[in-house]
Amino acid sequence: MFQLNREELAAVTTAQILRFLHSKKVSVQRVSVNSALRAARAEVSPENLQLIKKLWQSLPKEPGPLNQVRKMLRLEDFPRLTQPEMRKALWNLGVFVSASSMAQMISVAWLTIPKKTSDLIEAGWQKHAVIRHPLNRLVSLLLQPEIKALNLTEPQLNRALEDAGVDISYDRVRKARLALAENLTQEMWQWFQDNWPQIPARDTKWQRVLTLLKQKGNLAITAPQLWTLMLIAEENISPSVVSSALATHNAKISDELRDWMDISLANAPARDNKSSLMWLGLLLLQSSAHPVTAAELQKVLEEKGEYLHYGAVVHALSAARSEITDEELAQFRCVWDKVRLLPHSAKNVRLISVLRHPGCPRINSPSAFMRYMWHVGHDEGVSTLSRAIRDARVLYPPRQPAPAEDNTELLDMVLDMEDSPPASTSQTLPAFETIRRAASQ
Structure with missing residues (x-):
């Protein structure tokens, strides 16, 4: 921009600059x-x-x-x-x-804050001087009734903190104010601070949240409030993990459900080399029908000494409930036996070939695909089957319009996505005429 004069700056458009930057492989x-x-x-x-x-x-x-x-x-x-x-x-x-x-x-x-307000902030900040982490200290300050009653906007709070001599970043102020947005209480915050640091970090995220909820003094708390506590603590835990752990913790287990699980476990398939997901799926398939949610199933299994990842419980339940006929299972086995894996071929190649075979039943979800794979004695993970379904759609046009895919719950617990960082460049940008020519091409 510095290389353009006043007339050129007035004439150039955002679209022209964007096209030029994209032609230089600069993402902005x-x-x-x-x-x-x-x-x-x-x-x-x-x-x-x-x-x-x-x-x-x-x-x-x-x-x-x-x-x-x-x-x-x-x-x-x-x-x-x-x-x-x-x-x-x-x-x-x-x-x-x-x-x-x-x-x-x-x-x-350029805001003006009453001295009484900044004095209150300063006194509250000093009151929590024993708290070392600035963010935790600020949250404790904001949850004081007299501070909450001020109803300060984010800019007002930033200015009041500056006037009080508190050196804290705007980002931390924004994060701390989440406590006010979700109506967290001092009791919730204190309970979280007392218990969360004591939970082993080596456990899975889901298990850590569930362990927290079992701690003494747990209050009635919502999923948004619990996730906000995690966010303030700078824990990278997704809302789905928090909500599923809370659902499991709050699940009510009836004696009837316990009896059903006892019978199911007594006739459970052999573990052999099966994954927990496949073992539970086969157990559900051979058990009598019983209304149960994933949270209830997770909790009753834990009561019986069976500790499974919540994502595995969700997918096993979804696969077992897939509406697949005996005829479709037989068709899939026939296709599976016909499509052989060539030497040095990737496993995914066979899965895609089976999906694209004319005799294969239409499969649109990982849970249904998993059910078919269990039928032929193969144990594949959700991510592998999801990629195969996706690749089969990309590599070949669909044989017929596909029905809407089922909403397989909590797939984000298995498949993680990362944002690609934007490209950058340190090269000197050319003058206005070069930008104009690139934009016109």
Whole structure:
């Protein structure tokens, strides 16, 4: 942007810049280009540029440019500039601040908070001085009745903390305020702080949450509240894990269900080399029909000394309930026997070939596919079967319109997805004419 003059900046469009950047394999969002273009077009007077440079150089160095900008914005003689103007002025000093951070700092810096409010914040902060972690200390502060009654917005809270001499990042303030959004109580927060650090980190996430819920003093808590506690504690635990653990903990087990499980376990299939998922699925298939939820099944199994991952219970129950006829099972076995795995071929190749065989019944979900695989004596995981179904659809056009896929619960507990980081470049961008030519191609 610095290489474009005023006329070129006025003429170039966001779409043109985006097309040019994409042609150079630079991945950037439209909103980022748009905000950068607004900042580049902003007009800042030479007097203000000189004043900002002088103020910047006069301030003692802070750890990180954002802290330095925050301090500078609060100076009495600092000019009241807009967000794009501020970014433009800082660019001239070699300081690059995102549009969102700049807008947030401006909204806080130019607020006025009553001294009574900042005094309350300061007193509350000192009250919890024994808490070492700043985020935990801030949550404890915000849950005090007198602080909750202030109903401070996020910018107001940031300004009140700054006035009280509390040095804490805006991100931590935003995270701490989640406690207010979900109506957490001091008792909930104290119970969580007392028990969560004592739970072994080597356990699975689901088991850790369930262990927490079994601790003494557990209060009536909702899934959103429990997940918010995890979020504040900076634990990477998904809402589905939290809600399923809470459902299992709250499940009510009847004597009738216990009797049914006793009979089922007495006639359970041999373990052999079966996975827990396949073993439970076969047990359910050969047991008499009984209404049961995944949470109830998980809890009654645990009572009987059978500890299975909740995801395995969900998928086993879903597979056992798949509506598949004996005729369809026979058709699948026939196709499975016909399609042989060639030497050095990947296992997935056979699965895809079976799915695409004209004689294979239509299979649209991992749970149904799993049921068929058990029938031919094969034990495959949910992720393997899901990939095979996906690849079969991608590699070949469907033989007929596929019905809606069943909602296999909690597949995200088995299949994890990661966002790809955006590409970046350190190359110098060419002048406006080069951008215009690239955009027109």
